Amino acid sequence: MNAGQWARDLALGVRFAFTGGREGWIRTLLTAVGVGLGVAVLLLTTSVPNALSAREERGDARLDYAFGQTEDPKKADDTLLVWRDETSFRDQDIRGRVLEPEGPRAPLPPGLEKFPGVGEMVVSPALKRLLESDEGRLLRERMPQRITGTIGDAGLVGPTELAYYQGGKGLAERLELGASRIDHFGDDLEHTERMDPVLLLLILVVVVVLLMPVGVFIATAVRFGGERRDRRLAALRLVGSDSAMTRRTAGGEAMAGALLGLGFGAVFFLLGRQWAGSWELFGVSVFPEYLSPSPMLALLVVVAVPAAAVLVTQFALRGVVIEPLGVVRTAKPSRRRLLWRLLLPLAGLAMLYPMIGQGREDGEFNQYLVTGGVLFLLIGVTALLPWVVEAVVARLGTGAVSWQLAVRRLQLSSGTAARMVNGIAVAVAGAIALQMLFAGVESDYTESTGKDVSRVQMQTAVPEGITVEAARARFEATKGVARVYGFTEGYVDEQGGSGERIIPVTIGDCASLRELAKLPSCRGGDTFVARGGEYDSATAALARKGKALRFEDDEEGTVPSVWRVPQDIKEARAIEDPTGFVRGGLLLTPGAALPPEVATALSGQLYLRLDESVPDAREHVRNTAARIDPYTTPMTWVDVEENNRFAAIRTGLFVGAACVLALIGVSLLVSQLEQLRERRKLLSALVAFGTRRRTLSLSVLWQTALPVALGLALASLVGLTLGAVLLRMTDTTVRVDWVSVLSMAGIGAGVVAAVTLLSLPPLLRLLRPDGLRTE
Structure with missing residues (x-):
C-alpha cells in the first residue's frame, strides 16, 4: 500500500467528518473539544517549568544583596541604601524595601520610574487593590505612606505579588543592623550548584505522572462516538470499499477531529493563559507571557496528536468486523489476553530495577530509564484495566433490575467502560x-525548628530606645495577645577571662523566668543560677557567690563594669524554653542590682502567646510593632522549616495536579454525555416499555461505579508498587501512609461522583419516549 492511497483514504475520512450530517458533526465536535482540552492542558502543564524559570529570572534581576563581595561598596553617587522590610498579611507574604539613594546615579529597582520620597511608597497593583479595599484596612494601619505609583511588571515575579518600595532616611545608621549599600541590582554570580539527584528524580516523576493522564484522555477523546461511526462505515463497505480502506477512512475521520481539536486547543490554551494571569494557585502567580511552551514541544504536539488519532483508531478497529450489512461488534467477543498486558508493568519494573538502592550518593538517576519505567507502569494500568473489568463483570449476574441492566451493559462493552476511567486510574496511581x-524523603528536606508553637506563636525584638517593660506593656494591650513574656538576654564571662567560657544571662519578671526554669520562689530582686542547661559546666565554674563577672557586648567586646554574683543567689532547675533550648546560666529579676552600662549590652526579646479565637490577632501584633518601630517586623513561629527546592517541586505538583484533575473531570463528563447520547434510543425504548426512570438512573450509576471501583483498586496496587520501587531507588525505607493512599483514591472517587451528578440532568431529559422519534 503506497502513501498516495493512504493520503486519499485519510482525506476521504476528513470529508466524511465534516459532511456526514448532524451525527458526523456532533462526533467531530466532541472529539475536537476533548482533544482541545487535552492539548491545552498539555501546553499549560509543560509551560510550568518555563513559568517558574521566568519567575526566578525576574526575582534574580531585582536582588539587592551584594553577592560575592567581602564588604559593601563605599558611599558614592551611584550607591543606594536598602532595608529589607519583609512582612505578612494573614497568609500572604509581602515583599517590602526601604530605599535611600546616596547620589544621582543610584541604581533604580526594576519596575520603578523614580525613587519614592520619604513618606511615599510605590506598590504593586495587587497590593494597591488590597490597601484600597475594606479587607486591607488593618494592613493600611502599618502602611500609612502616600501611594505615588505602581511597580511595573519588570519588578514583579507575578501579577498577584504583594510588594512595595518605600522612601527612607537615616539608613546609614542601620548598616550594622541589617541595611545594605549596593551599587546595582541583580545577581552577578553564576550558580553551578549540583542539583540533588533525589530532587531531580522527583521532577522527572512529577512530569511523567502529570502528562500521562493527559495522553490517556486524548487517546480516549479520538474514540468518542466510535460505535455510531462504525455503523456508518458499513455503508462504505456496501459501495465497494474493502476492510483496509474502511479503516483508513475511519482514521481520517478521527484525524479531522484531532486537527480541529488542535485549533480548539490553541484557543483554550490562550484563554487559559490569560485566565492564569489573574489567579494565584498555591501561592504562585504568573504573567501570561510566562506560559510559553518551547517551539519544539509545540511542533511535537501538532504532529503527534493527529498521528496518534489515526493509530488509536486503527488499533481500536483491529477486532471489529465491518461488513456491508452491519458491524459485528455485539457478538460475544473473544476473551482478552492477560500475558501481553502484564509485560508492560513488568518492563517498567525491569527498567527501574538497576537503580534500586542508588540513593543520592551514587550520581544522578538515569532520566531515560526513570521516564520509561514510570511510563510503562502507568500504561500498564490502561492495559490491565479492560481485562480486570471484563473478568469481574463476567462473573456478576443476579440482583435488582437496575443492577442487571448495568452488568449486562458492562458485559457487552467492558472496553468502553474501562476507557472512561482510564484517566482517573492513571492519575490516582501516579x-x-x-x-x-x-x-518518604520529606524528612531529608524538612527540619524541626524545635519551637513550641503551643506556648508561643510570635516573637519580636525590642528596638533600641525603648525598654522591655514599656514594649511589653504595649503588646499586652494589643487585641488578640493573651500573654507576653519579656526577656533581656546576653552573656557573661569571668573578669579577665578569654571569652571562651561564657554563660547566658536572662533578665525577666518571675512569670517569664518560670518559662525557663523551675524556680523555688521568686520576687523582685532575686537572682537564680539555673542548672541542667546547655552551659552547665561553665555555669558551675562562673555562677559562684561573689564571683566577678563582666557582660559581653556584641559591638565593643565587653562592658567595662564588673558585676559580682550575689551571696543570696538561689538554685533553679533549667527546663526547655519555648524555643526548644534549655539555656541554663543566670536568671535575674528586674530588681537585681546591675551596672547601668549593662542595659546597652543586652538585647530585649518578647515572646507572645496569642488568643487564636480573636480574628487577625497576628495583624494586630504587627501593627503594634510598626507603631513602636517601623523597622521592626515580628517573627511568626513555625514548628517545621522546609527546603525551598523541595517545596517548589511540591508546589509545581499541586498546580499541575489541579489542572489535570480538572481535565479528567471534564473528560469524564464529556465521555458520559457521549455514552448517554449514543444510548438515547435504547433508554427511550426502555421507558416506553414501562421501565421506571429510577431504575434506569440507578443502572447508569452502577455502570459508572463498578469500573471506577475496579480502576481505583488497580490504581492503588500499581501506585503502591511504583511508590515502593521509587523509595528503594532513593535508598529510603518503604513506608505506606494509608491515610494518604485512601485520600488519593477518595479524591478520584469524588471527581467521578461529581461528574455523575452533573450527568443526571441530561440523563433525565433523555428518559422520554419521544426519544424514539427519527427523521
Whole structure:
C-alpha cells in the first residue's frame, strides 16, 4: 500500500467528518473539544517549568544583596541604601524595601520610574487593590505612606505579588543592623550548584505522572462516538470499499477531529493563559507571557496528536468486523489476553530495577530509564484495566433490575467502560506513588525548628530606645495577645577571662523566668543560677557567690563594669524554653542590682502567646510593632522549616495536579454525555416499555461505579508498587501512609461522583419516549 492511497483514504475520512450530517458533526465536535482540552492542558502543564524559570529570572534581576563581595561598596553617587522590610498579611507574604539613594546615579529597582520620597511608597497593583479595599484596612494601619505609583511588571515575579518600595532616611545608621549599600541590582554570580539527584528524580516523576493522564484522555477523546461511526462505515463497505480502506477512512475521520481539536486547543490554551494571569494557585502567580511552551514541544504536539488519532483508531478497529450489512461488534467477543498486558508493568519494573538502592550518593538517576519505567507502569494500568473489568463483570449476574441492566451493559462493552476511567486510574496511581515518594524523603528536606508553637506563636525584638517593660506593656494591650513574656538576654564571662567560657544571662519578671526554669520562689530582686542547661559546666565554674563577672557586648567586646554574683543567689532547675533550648546560666529579676552600662549590652526579646479565637490577632501584633518601630517586623513561629527546592517541586505538583484533575473531570463528563447520547434510543425504548426512570438512573450509576471501583483498586496496587520501587531507588525505607493512599483514591472517587451528578440532568431529559422519534 503506497502513501498516495493512504493520503486519499485519510482525506476521504476528513470529508466524511465534516459532511456526514448532524451525527458526523456532533462526533467531530466532541472529539475536537476533548482533544482541545487535552492539548491545552498539555501546553499549560509543560509551560510550568518555563513559568517558574521566568519567575526566578525576574526575582534574580531585582536582588539587592551584594553577592560575592567581602564588604559593601563605599558611599558614592551611584550607591543606594536598602532595608529589607519583609512582612505578612494573614497568609500572604509581602515583599517590602526601604530605599535611600546616596547620589544621582543610584541604581533604580526594576519596575520603578523614580525613587519614592520619604513618606511615599510605590506598590504593586495587587497590593494597591488590597490597601484600597475594606479587607486591607488593618494592613493600611502599618502602611500609612502616600501611594505615588505602581511597580511595573519588570519588578514583579507575578501579577498577584504583594510588594512595595518605600522612601527612607537615616539608613546609614542601620548598616550594622541589617541595611545594605549596593551599587546595582541583580545577581552577578553564576550558580553551578549540583542539583540533588533525589530532587531531580522527583521532577522527572512529577512530569511523567502529570502528562500521562493527559495522553490517556486524548487517546480516549479520538474514540468518542466510535460505535455510531462504525455503523456508518458499513455503508462504505456496501459501495465497494474493502476492510483496509474502511479503516483508513475511519482514521481520517478521527484525524479531522484531532486537527480541529488542535485549533480548539490553541484557543483554550490562550484563554487559559490569560485566565492564569489573574489567579494565584498555591501561592504562585504568573504573567501570561510566562506560559510559553518551547517551539519544539509545540511542533511535537501538532504532529503527534493527529498521528496518534489515526493509530488509536486503527488499533481500536483491529477486532471489529465491518461488513456491508452491519458491524459485528455485539457478538460475544473473544476473551482478552492477560500475558501481553502484564509485560508492560513488568518492563517498567525491569527498567527501574538497576537503580534500586542508588540513593543520592551514587550520581544522578538515569532520566531515560526513570521516564520509561514510570511510563510503562502507568500504561500498564490502561492495559490491565479492560481485562480486570471484563473478568469481574463476567462473573456478576443476579440482583435488582437496575443492577442487571448495568452488568449486562458492562458485559457487552467492558472496553468502553474501562476507557472512561482510564484517566482517573492513571492519575490516582501516579498520585499514590508520588505521595509515597514525597512522604518518604520529606524528612531529608524538612527540619524541626524545635519551637513550641503551643506556648508561643510570635516573637519580636525590642528596638533600641525603648525598654522591655514599656514594649511589653504595649503588646499586652494589643487585641488578640493573651500573654507576653519579656526577656533581656546576653552573656557573661569571668573578669579577665578569654571569652571562651561564657554563660547566658536572662533578665525577666518571675512569670517569664518560670518559662525557663523551675524556680523555688521568686520576687523582685532575686537572682537564680539555673542548672541542667546547655552551659552547665561553665555555669558551675562562673555562677559562684561573689564571683566577678563582666557582660559581653556584641559591638565593643565587653562592658567595662564588673558585676559580682550575689551571696543570696538561689538554685533553679533549667527546663526547655519555648524555643526548644534549655539555656541554663543566670536568671535575674528586674530588681537585681546591675551596672547601668549593662542595659546597652543586652538585647530585649518578647515572646507572645496569642488568643487564636480573636480574628487577625497576628495583624494586630504587627501593627503594634510598626507603631513602636517601623523597622521592626515580628517573627511568626513555625514548628517545621522546609527546603525551598523541595517545596517548589511540591508546589509545581499541586498546580499541575489541579489542572489535570480538572481535565479528567471534564473528560469524564464529556465521555458520559457521549455514552448517554449514543444510548438515547435504547433508554427511550426502555421507558416506553414501562421501565421506571429510577431504575434506569440507578443502572447508569452502577455502570459508572463498578469500573471506577475496579480502576481505583488497580490504581492503588500499581501506585503502591511504583511508590515502593521509587523509595528503594532513593535508598529510603518503604513506608505506606494509608491515610494518604485512601485520600488519593477518595479524591478520584469524588471527581467521578461529581461528574455523575452533573450527568443526571441530561440523563433525565433523555428518559422520554419521544426519544424514539427519527427523521
